[in-house]
Amino acid sequence: MRILYLALKDLAQILRDKKSLLFLVAMPIIFTVFMGFAYGQGNQPQDPRxxxxxxxxxxxxxxxxxxxxxxxxxxxxxxxxxxxxxxxxxxxxxxxxxxxxxxxxxxxxxxxxxxxxxxxxxxxxxxxxxxxxxxxxxxxxxxxxxxxxxxxxxxxxxxxxxxxxxxxxxxxxxxxxxxxxxxxQTPALKVERVAPPAAQESQSNPYTQTSPGMLVQFAVFGLITSANVLVLERQSGALQRLQTTSASGAQIIAGHLLAMFVVVFLQQAILVLFGQFAFGVKYLAQPAALLLVMVCVALWAAALGMLIGVLARGEEQVILYAMAAMFLLSALGGAWFHLEATGGLFARIGGLLPSAQAMTAFQNLIVRGLGFSSVLVPAAVMLAYAGGFFGLALLRLRRS
The missing domain is CATH 3.40.190 (D-Maltodextrin-Binding Protein; domain 2)
Incomplete structure (x- = not known):
């Protein structure tokens, strides 16, 4: 019950902040439209000869x-x-x-x-x-x-x-x-190239890259509001008073984590529905696999937000840490462009990040048309990151 109480308190505090709607919903949609347009223009067919x-x-x-x-x-x-x-x-x-x-x-x-x-x-x-x-x-x-x-x-x-x-x-x-x-000029043999339907669609629809990419990017950036709740609690002394109660450190972290999880998951749900019906991205082709990916993304992003919240000493540091995490995970994780296009060391390092695993899972479903089993390995890696971030946040809280 303590975990649920803390989560509901955080959610009520977040929803009272009207600016949170801008970061959680409006900005991701605006950036998705803009990046999709830019990506589509840059992806115009060129003479490959x-x-x-x-x-x-x-x-x-x-x-x-x-x-x-x-x-x-x-x-x-x-x-x-x-x-x-x-x-x-x-x-x-x-x-x-x-x-x-x-x-x-x-x-x-x-x-x-x-x-x-x-x-x-x-x-x-x-x-x-x-x-x-x-x-x-x-x-x-x-x-x-x-x-x-x-x-x-x-x-x-x-x-x-x-x-x-x-x-x-x-x-x-x-x-x-x-x-x-x-x-x-009369050919004796005519050769035709046929690409899989999913590959053809991904080439003609730039939002198969930008929609999940912006979803992953703003899953991190949108945690600024959630992480600030923890910072304000510490600055006001509410967190210290809570630690003197029977609530354990793990329960405190879990309660705040649950609130962040709900925020990220609902944000994803809005962006998934928007991508499906506004841009024709086939998110709902594999509902069970999509749900698993969304849960895993929400868990590691919320755990990262929890870690940012316990590390930051003020609102400015929350913004700084969240922005740094967003740019690093987005650029190296393939949220802005396909990692396959980079190759070499860049792609190998980027592929280890949770953002890259999220992009792999989403594109296995919406681009490659694969099934539930294709998201199991990325989901396991994302869950491992969630556990690691949660453990680091708990360790930092106990030492503070």
């Missing part, structure tokens, strides 16, 4: 024109025409600075050499020790072979017509080259 600089000094030649046209149709490289005044050394420097994956230089007379049966030369500048350089080189080599093959077919056709005594005016070398090049 490798940039290929093309310096075409044989612009009027048919074979050179077909080579460039073939490269423009490539799914691997993206043709970037460059100024004819650039030298080969300039292009090498730009490739070295990764402005381009490779640079192709087509010299004058390239087409004439191809149609006369000669050995047309072209220069490709690329770092073949890198994956991008290798892929760009392969794409250029394939297009080069197709362009020369088309020119050779045109030349052989003209020679055969001349040997047969046909009028030369009936045949157009440019047209023959173009016809042969067109024949190369």
């Amino acid at each position: 490798l940039a290929l600089a093309v310096l075409n000094l044989d612009a009027d030649g048919v074979a050179a024109g077909e080579l460039v046209a073939d490269l423009q149709r490539s799914t691997v490289v993206r043709v970037e025409p460059v100024d004819a005044a650039l030298s080969e050394s300039d292009l090498q420097e730009q490739v070295g600075r990764n402005q381009f994956a490779a640079a192709l230089i087509i010299p004058q007379g390239f087409s004439a050499a191809a149609l006369n049966g000669g050995r047309p030369q072209a220069r490709l500048v690329a770092d073949t020790s890198s994956a991008d350089g290798q892929n760009a080189s392969q794409a250029v080599q394939a297009a080069f072979i197709r362009a020369l093959s088309s020119a050779e077919i045109a030349r052989l056709t003209l020679d055969a017509a001349q040997s047969a005594g046909l009028p030369a005016g009936q045949f157009d070398s440019d047209g023959l080259v173009h016809a042969a090049e067109t024949a190369w």
Whole structure:
């Protein structure tokens, strides 16, 4: 009963503070909308092909024109025409600075050499020790072979017509080259990429990242009001008087923790419903798993808020500690962006945090479409953090 009494007292005190509604409900919703818009704008589809600089000094030649046209149709490289005044050394420097994956230089007379049966030369500048350089080189080599093959077919056709005594005016070398090049464009095998429905939805709906991200972020930031209750009790002497009663330290901590838990859980419930019905985030696809995740998030966040409350000496320190925790856990825990995009040490360190476990659990449900078992490990880690924060808060209270 003491635990329940303390929790109800805290909740009544929190609800009397009208500013708490701003921090607990209005700000998370506003930030979710803003971050979702920003994330969606930054996630606009971009051309994923490798940039290929093309310096075409044989612009009027048919074979050179077909080579460039073939490269423009490539799914691997993206043709970037460059100024004819650039030298080969300039292009090498730009490739070295990764402005381009490779640079192709087509010299004058390239087409004439191809149609006369000669050995047309072209220069490709690329770092073949890198994956991008290798892929760009392969794409250029394939297009080069197709362009020369088309020119050779045109030349052989003209020679055969001349040997047969046909009028030369009936045949157009440019047209023959173009016809042969067109024949190369008919694919023998069509490959289609199919992404899982959940992955497709996550790419088109930025709120699958920002909605749970802001939920996790403000679960920490919203504890400022709750932690202040404990600070005010200590400053007024109410906490010291409570410690002289039969209530144990664990009961005092548990009572305040229960109030914080209720605050965070209700905040989550509002944001989940808002995300589900306003932004189309599929929170309710797995209700039981979602409930488990929400309970675990509320427990570790409330326990962290309890620790902040016993550590802080005043309202200013509560705000400072809560802000520091919010930024650290949000940035490193993947609340602002996918940790998978960072990789390396950053992702490994961030993945250990309770905020990262919360994001993993939420996205297992709403992005990856996984079931109840997918949230068990993140839930266990979050519960371990809750126990650790609770133990530290109790130890600090007993020493104070």
